[in-house]
Amino acid sequence: MNIWMKTLTALAVALPLGMPAAAQDKVQVKFWTLKNPGMDEFIAGRVEAFEEANPGIEIIYEDFPNEAYKTAIQVALNGSEPPDAFYNWVGEDSSRFVREGLAMDISDYGTGPDGFQSLLSDGWLSSMRQDGGLYGVPLEAVSKFFYYNVPFFEEHDLKVPETFDDVVQMCRDIRAIDSNLVPLPLGNSERWKLIHWITMLNERIVGQEATSVDYSLSAPDDELFTNPGYVEAWEKVVELRDADCFEDAPNATAPELSYVMFSTQAAPMIYCGSWCAGIFDGDGFTDYAMFRMPPVEGGKGADGTNFVIIQGYQVSAKSKHPEETVKWLSFLVTPESGRGYAEAMSRVPSNPSGLEESESLTDSFKWIANDVASVTAPINVLDVLLDNNVSEAYLNAGVEVLNGSKTPQEAMDSVRQTALEVKNRQ
Amino acid sequence: MPQRPRTARSDGRLTYAAMLSPAIVLLSIFVFVPVALVLYGSLFRFGLTSAEWTFVGLSNYVRAMGDGVFWIALRNNIIIVVGSIVLQVGFGTLLAAVLDRGITVGNTVLRTIIFAPMVISSVAVGLIWLIILDPNVGPLVSLVKAMGLTPPRLGFLGDPSISIWVVLGIASWQYTGFMMVLILAGLQAVPKELYQAAALDGATGLRAFWHITLPAIRNILIVAVLITTVGGFKVFDLIFVTTGGGPANATQVLSTWIYFQAFNLGNTGYADAISVILLAIAVLLGWAQLKSSRRA
Amino acid sequence: MSDVKISGLRKSYGRFEAIKGVDLTVADGEFVVMVGPSGCGKSTLLRTIAGLEGADEGAIAVGGRDVTHEEPADRGVAMVFQNYALYPHMNVSGNMSFGLRMAGMAKDKIAAAVERAAGILNIGDHLDKQPKALSGGQKQRVAIGRAITRQPEVFLFDEPLSNLDAALRTKMRVELGRLHADLGATMIYVTHDQTEAMTMADRIVVLRDGLVEQVGSPRELYNRPVGRFVAGFLGSPRMNVVPARLTRREGDRITVSIDGLDDMTRPLDVTKGKDLREGDTVFVGIRPEAFGPPEDSGRRFALKIRVVENLGRETLVYGTPQGFVSDESDAEDGDLVIQFARQKDVRPGQTIDIGLSASALYIFDDAGLTRSFPNDH
Secondary structure (H helix, E strand, C coil): CCHHHHHHHHHHHHHHHHCCHHHHHEEEEEEEEECCCCCCCCCHHEEEEEEEECCCEEEEEECCCCCHHHHHHEEEEEECCCCCCEEEEEHHHHHHHCCCCCEECCCCCCCCCCHHHHHCCCHHHHHEEEECEEEEEEEEEEEEEEEEEEEHHHHCEEEEEEECCHHHHHHHHHHHHHHCCCCCCCCCCCCCCHHHHHHHHHHHHHHHHHHHHHHHCCCCCCCCCCCHHHHHHHHHHHHHCCCCCCCCCCCCCHHEEEHHHHHCCCCCCEEEEHHHHHHHHHHCCEEEEEEECCCCCCCCCCCCCEEEEEEEEEECCCCCCHHHHHHHHHHHHCCCHHHHHHHHCCCEECHHHHHHCCCCHHHHHHHCCCHHHHCCCCCHHHHHHHCHHHHHHHHHHHHHHHHCCCCHHHHHHHHHHHHHHHHHHH | CCCCCCHHHHHHHHHHHHHHHHHHHHHHHHEEEEEEHHHHCHHHHHHCCCCCCCCCCHHHHHHHCCCCCHHHCCCCCHHHHHHHHHHHHHHHHHHHHHHHHHHCHHHHHHHHHHHCCCCCHHHHHHHHHHHHCCCEEEEEEEHHHHHHCCCCCCCCCCCCCHHHHHHHHHHHHHHHHHHHHHEEEEEHCCCHHHHHHHCCCCCHHHHHHHHHHHHHHHHHHHHHHHHHHHHHHHCHHHHHHHHHCCCCCCCCCCCHHHHHHHHHCHHHHHHHHHHHHHHHHHCCCCCHHHHHHHCC | CEEEEEEEEEEEEEEEEEEEEEEEEECCCCEEEECCCCCCCCHHHHHHHHHHCCCEEEEEEEEEEEEECCHHHHHEEEEECCCCCCCCCCHHHHHHHHHHHHHCHHHHHHHHHHHHHHHHHHHHHCCCCCHHCCHHHHHHHHHHHHHHHHCCCCCEECCCCCCCCHHHHHHHHHHHHHHHHHHCCCEEECCCHHHHHHHCCCCCCCEECCEEEEEEHHHHHHEEEEEEHHHCCCCCCCEEEEEEEEEEECCEEEEECCHHHHHHEEEECCCCCCCCCCCCCEEEEEEHHHCEEEHHHHHHHHHEEEEEEEECCCCEEEECCCCCCCEEEECCCCCEEECCCCCCCCCCCCCEEEECCCHHEEECCCCCEEEEEECCC
16 A cells, blocks of 8 residues: 555545534535625624524525625526525515526425514515515615704704605705705715615606506506606606705715715705614714605605615525525514614614614614504615616616706606617517 | 667657646636637526526627617727827836936936836725715815816716716826836836937937837837737726716726626626627737737 | 047046046047046047037037037047947948938938948948847948948047957958048047057057046057056056166166166166156066077076966966066066067976066156166167
8 A cells, every 4th residue: 555545545534533523413504695784793693592592503604795795696596505595685686586496485484483474574574475485584674764954954944845846945945045055965976876766756756556567577568668757757856956956976976975965964964775874873963853755746656655675585496404594584583683683783674573672772763663664565676676777777867867968758768778678588 | 677768759749748738728727618608608698697598699799789888888998998008108108208318316216106006906096086086075176176177067987978088097097107117117228329329320309219219119119008908908997996887888898898797787698799709809909919029 | 621639628427537637639530549447538538529428628629620519410420339339120221321311311312321331341231131130240340331321520439349259359450440541531449458559540549547648659659658557558468567676876877676686777768757866666667578588688587487378479488587576467476477489398387597688678667657768769
């Protein structure tokens, strides 16, 4: 026997012995999530608690920054060892994975008293239903409000706007008070800020029912995106721009800068996500209050709706341990986890039943959580809902309308043209 | 047992094969196989996560021909290539000539300062310039206003009519120093006697630069132009960070458009087709390089 | 008239004074060679004449025209560089015609000038070649051809042959001599090689530390050097110099003594310089070829041979003299070099008798000035 054979034999004997015995009979659940401030801390604590309660399961957890994740998850799901559970945006992103057979129907799991199907409301669960199946566990919701500077409003005797026209007028009033103030900073360099506006304007003017056939591209070709309300929604954006609501060059301004404008009181109002409250608090500015996007006069929007994006976890169709995986995901939506999530992330959890017990959550956060709970119909954001190519057309149309390089009519023409192309390719 | 000597011929063949195989294996893994996959993929319609690939023949290429953004991206690549040659190689030569002959004091310090942007990663350069060019708080806007001028209403990077030129300016800021150092090395290798001989023949100053200096650094200039051209066609990170291809695709280049189609819009087959077109351009440039270096 | 007149020329680089006041006149058609050890200022002087360096003080006139502040191209001079300095991207005819093209001369005239120069130098076959395709000798011809094409009043050569091998150097030396004869042009030639100086020059200028040490014909400098420096610089192998003592002075006759030899009395040929007194240290210079046979030379000493160089026509013997040591020679350790103008059958280790005639001596004072010359000079 030569030295090579000896070494190989020794290795072959040693390898199984070297493996920790415990790891061999533990079920490993691979879990991918997004890297957000506070997330790492929250997940680490939950993993510890879960593994203590379930000694037979080991959670292997990885997190990714936003942009990298979108690519990584697509590649990983097509690979041979995808994560068992993974973070996703509910809408086109989640339903595409369902259509392509990458996400698992978990209707049969998590039905016990500790299961997510018992812990979460039907409204929340419905966001994950598709073609009669249940394809994920919702974790949190993001909503969108007008934040306003309360002392400023009081000092100048400004009233909370009740209609969209009031908002436009408010911009003129604020500019009249001090032309250096930016009434409603936009920060559209990443393009999604204006899409949030247009999402809500479409709902307020066209109505959710009418938009849904266009968003899903199921309207007949000759009607697709032809509702004049879409053009009107863009015209509202032009009105805002012409009333000097926005900063100079909004397309070149970063979203972060628009937050800073509000928290440093260079801007008395901002249309901002529910996550913004935590940012303003962090910047040391807490004298604000919120209101929803007001109705547009003559619009078909329903009362009680608001912008709500749901995010959650899906289970890979290739997962070998769906039982254990769903057990872990259910653990993330218990009342205790929900409260922990809200405290760590300042985001609205899918299970709000533990929030009242919290001592650290701010009043504004509780207001947001209550407001989200009272939403009659969640309005999902355009770029999450639409086919990627159509959403891309919408994103660019927003930039061009703001720049004045396209009229509202031309903007909609380009969206309709892309929608037709995509529809006919399908 | 004495071995029979192998013939030199078979021995040589084996050695050649053994010597070449690592390179061939690596090239296959990292170049040939991916190229083949991209060529193959360009004939299909599929997304990154698609379970099914639909054969569409050459229609991805037809689509590119009718895709306005593809042509914008190609035009932008050409703007960056030509602009970079003019700015980076042109200014680099000018700076190198000044440093070589004109400035004797502080030469090294100046050279280091001008070269410095080169060692910063493009992503960091992009972020630095995002701050400088910010329309609300950026120092450049304040400077322009202080000079009594009006900054672009839509922002330096937000105005589609100037944004590609601003990006070109940033790229040139980053790489001109590199070109300068490259060309300076060439200038310093020109024997002083040549200039003295030329002075006696009546060529000094600009005439000496034209008749002696430029021909002497011709090969370095060719290399500089090639580096710039290749860099201009594969530019990605700087644009990705500063404008993301915007506003409304105004600064899209082929590489960002490929990335966008493949990873954001899920049109991987179409992205493959654009990649093949970019590859064809690269092969063409490589051929041109071979030709020009043979002539030199 | 294309004479060159240099007066009161000074040139410094920072604190270093390269030329400390040079006056020199080169006559029309003269071939002047400037020699000296490295750092003596000979190249700087040439480059200042060319206009490649500016003069700090003094004036340069070419053909009676003051060119001190003219551009190099306007001085009527052409220069040939040590490393040829051919334009690498132009072919031979391009190199040769460059100056005329810069001057804006008509094309047919340029062609004629190139053809003429190529004919003179025998490089007509190479006109279309690139410089890198030429041998060293060919490159140097092209460099000279480039100078000829411009038909300058004065040719300047900066060590043009030092990059060539010995055989080629000898050949080019002869050729340059012929060229000078053919063209009849004024030429100023810088070299550190005394053979080139001796063989080519009408007059030699010996430079030392930025000053002209001596100007004269090669024979003048060889036979009547003003001092030890010039005496030692010209002649190969170089002059042997032996320390001695002045034992007696009687008017213009001095007697010197070398250890181990009888006193020798010589005329005092040069009276300017310090006043020589009895007991002063002096130096005696003996050319290697000036030693004689012991039987008819008056003085004799024994020489222990260390090295013998048989050169065929002549024989060089390096050896240690008995009784005294040399201060300077081409041999080491105080030895002497003796040249026999014939083949001589001697071996290292052997001791032979050498004769020395008082009439063959140079006598230098301790400041290095020549005070007494041999009889026949």
